[in-house]
Amino acid sequence: MPSPGYRREMPQRYRLEAARCKKCGKLFFPPRLVCAGCGSKEFDKTKLSETGTILSHTVIRVAPADFATQVPYAIAIVESDNGVRLTTQVVDCKPEDLEIGKKVKFIFRKLYEEGHTGIICYGYKAVLV
Amino acid sequence: MREVAVVGCGMTKFGELWEKSLRDIFVEAALKAIDDAGVDHIDSMYVGAMTPGLFVGQEHIGVLMADYLGMAPIPAMRVESACCSSGMALRLGLFEISSGYSDIVLVGGVEKMNDGADATYALATAADQEYEVYQGVTFPGLYALIARAHMHRYGTTREQLAAVSVKNHHNGAMNPNAQFQREVTLEQVMNATLVADPLTVLDSSPVSDGAACVVLTSVDFAKQLKVPSVKILGSGAATDTLALHNREDITTLKAVKLSGKAAYKMAGIKPSDIDVAEVHDCFSIAEICIIEELGFTQKGKGGPFTEQGNTALEGKIPVNPSGGLKSKGHPVGATGIAQVVEVVEQLRGNAGKRQVKNAKIGLTQNMGGSGGSSVVHIFTTT
Numbered sequence: 001m002p003s004p005g006y007r008r009e010m011p012q013r014y015r016l017e018a019a020r021c022k023k024c025g026k027l028f029f030p031p032r033l034v035c036a037g038c039g040s041k042e043f044d045k046t047k048l049s050e051t052g053t054i055l056s057h058t059v060i061r062v063a064p065a066d067f068a069t070q071v072p073y074a075i076a077i078v079e080s081d082n083g084v085r086l087t088t089q090v091v092d093c094k095p096e097d098l099e100i101g102k103k104v105k106f107i108f109r110k111l112y113e114e115g116h117t118g119i120i121c122y123g124y125k126a127v128l129v
Numbered sequence: 130m131r132e133v134a135v136v137g138c139g140m141t142k143f144g145e146l147w148e149k150s151l152r153d154i155f156v157e158a159a160l161k162a163i164d165d166a167g168v169d170h171i172d173s174m175y176v177g178a179m180t181p182g183l184f185v186g187q188e189h190i191g192v193l194m195a196d197y198l199g200m201a202p203i204p205a206m207r208v209e210s211a212c213c214s215s216g217m218a219l220r221l222g223l224f225e226i227s228s229g230y231s232d233i234v235l236v237g238g239v240e241k242m243n244d245g246a247d248a249t250y251a252l253a254t255a256a257d258q259e260y261e262v263y264q265g266v267t268f269p270g271l272y273a274l275i276a277r278a279h280m281h282r283y284g285t286t287r288e289q290l291a292a293v294s295v296k297n298h299h300n301g302a303m304n305p306n307a308q309f310q311r312e313v314t315l316e317q318v319m320n321a322t323l324v325a326d327p328l329t330v331l332d333s334s335p336v337s338d339g340a341a342c343v344v345l346t347s348v349d350f351a352k353q354l355k356v357p358s359v360k361i362l363g364s365g366a367a368t369d370t371l372a373l374h375n376r377e378d379i380t381t382l383k384a385v386k387l388s389g390k391a392a393y394k395m396a397g398i399k400p401s402d403i404d405v406a407e408v409h410d411c412f413s414i415a416e417i418c419i420i421e422e423l424g425f426t427q428k429g430k431g432g433p434f435t436e437q438g439n440t441a442l443e444g445k446i447p448v449n450p451s452g453g454l455k456s457k458g459h460p461v462g463a464t465g466i467a468q469v470v471e472v473v474e475q476l477r478g479n480a481g482k483r484q485v486k487n488a489k490i491g492l493t494q495n496m497g498g499s500g501g502s503s504v505v506h507i508f509t510t511t
Binding site: 005009013030035038055056057058059060061062063064065066067070073075076085086087088089091095111112123 | 249266
C-alpha cells in the first residue's frame with residue numbers, strides 16, 4: 001500500500017494501540033473519532049491485550065497477488081482478552097492444528113512485500129500458545 | 130407517496146462475454162427493458178456497478194450509459210454498495226417515482242469482470258482494507274470464517290452447504306441466461322478444489338460479465354401502458370459493521386435481518402407470505418444464513434431446511450429459481466436487478482421450466498461484502 005497510509009497505521013500494526021471511550025468504556029481497535037456505542041467523541045489511549053482466543057478459522061488456498069507465495073496459510077478471527085476482535089494469520093503451526101477455542105498470542109511479523117520496488121509491510125500475526 | 134410498478138425488464142446472458150464491452154452489455158439490457166415496457170422516453174436513470182473503475186478503468190458510468198443510450202441530457206448516476214449496488218439503485222428509483230418527482234425511471238446494474246483486471250483485488254475493496262485485506266484474508270476466506278463458526282455452533286454440515294449449490298445448479302440448468310447451465314452433485318461440490326477451508330470452488334459464485342435493467346413507473350401509469358406489471362410492496366435496507374470480526378455475532382447477518390424486517394413491515398406481510406425468493410448466495414453458506422435471517426426458517430436451521438428440499442422449486446419456499454449467483458453468475462453490480470428480473474418474470478408467469486406455481490408475492494435480497502449492507506424488496510402481482 002502507498003507509504004502515507006502505511007505510516008498512519010503503524011501504531012496499530014506495530015503496537016496494537018487502541019482507544020477506550022471515556023463515557024461508556026467501549027474499546028475500539030483501530031481508534032475512532034466517534035464511539036459506535038454512545039456517540040461520545042472522547043477517548044483514552046490504550047493497548048489491546050496480547051493474548052486471545054480463536055473464534056473461527058480457515059485456510060486460504062487462493063490468495064491475492066501480494067500473498068501468493070505464502071499459500072496455504074491460516075487466518076483466524078481472534079477475540080483478544082480485552083474483548084476486541086481482529087482478523088489475523090496464525091503462523092508457526094500446521095493449519096490443521098487450529099480449533100475454535102484455542103488460545104493464541106499476537107506477535108510482530110512481516111506481512112508481505114509490495115512487488116520488487118515497494119515497501120516491506122509489517123504487522124501482527126498470531127501463534128498458538 | 131404513489132405506488133410503484135416494474136413495467137419492463139431485460140438482461141443479457143451472464144458469463145464470459147468476450148465480444149461485448151461494459152457499455153455494450155448495459156445498453157443491450159436497457160433496450161430490452163425499455164422495449165418490454167413499451168415506454169417512449171425515460172425521465173432519469175440509476176446504474177448500479179461495484180467498481181467499473183478497477184475492472185475496466187471507467188468511472189462516471191451514469192453519464193456513459195445515458196450517452197450511449199442516446200438519452201442525454203436526462204439525469205443519470207452510478208450507485209455503489211459493493212455487491213448490492215443495483216439492489217440499492219432500485220431503492221432510489223422507487224423513491225424518485227413514489228415521491229412524484231419523476232414518472233418513468235430506468236434502473237439497471239452492470240459489471241464487466243473478465244477484461245483482465247485482478248478480480249480478487251477488485252472484490253477485496255468491499256472488505257476492510259486496513260484490517261482485513263492487509264492481513265491476507267480474501268472474500269472466500271471471510272465466508273469460510275462464517276461457515277466454520279456456523280458449523281461449530283449449529284451443527285451445519287459440509288453436505289448441507291453443498292446442497293445449496295446442487296439446488297442452484299439444478300435451477301440454473303433451466304435458465305437460458307445462466308452462466309452455468311449444468312447440474313452438479315453433492316460429491317462434486319465437496320470434492321472440488323478448496324478455495325478457503327471448508328469452501329470449495331463449487332461453493333463459490335463465479336466471476337462474470339452481465340447487465341440487467343428494469344423500468345419503473347407509478348402503478349397508475351402502468352395501467353395506461355397495458356403491459357403485465359408487478360407492484361413494489363416494500364423496500365428495506367440496512368448496514369452492519371464493515372469488518373466481519375466487528376459483528377455482534379459472526380454467524381448472524383444482522384443487516385439482512387433488519388433490511389428484511391423493514392421490507393416486511395412496509396409491505397404489511399410476514400415471511401410465510403412469500404411465494405418465491407431470490408437471495409444473495411455469493412457462497413453456499415450465505416444462502417443458509419440468509420434464509421434464517423429472512424425468517425424462512427429458524428436461526429441455525431438453514432442447513433437442514435435446505436437439505437430437506439424446502440427451498441427447491443417445488444418446496445415450501447422456492448429460493449433462487451434463477452440458479453442464484455452460483456449458477457446464473459455474479460457480475461457484481463448487475464446481480465441486484467437480475468434478481469428483480471427473475472422475480473418479476475416469476476410473478477408474470479413467464480419463467481418457463483423454472484416457473485414457481487401460483488407465485489403472487491416475491492422477494493429479492495441483495496447483499497454487499499461480507500454482509501455489511503443488505504437491501505430487500507418485496508413484489509406482488511397487480
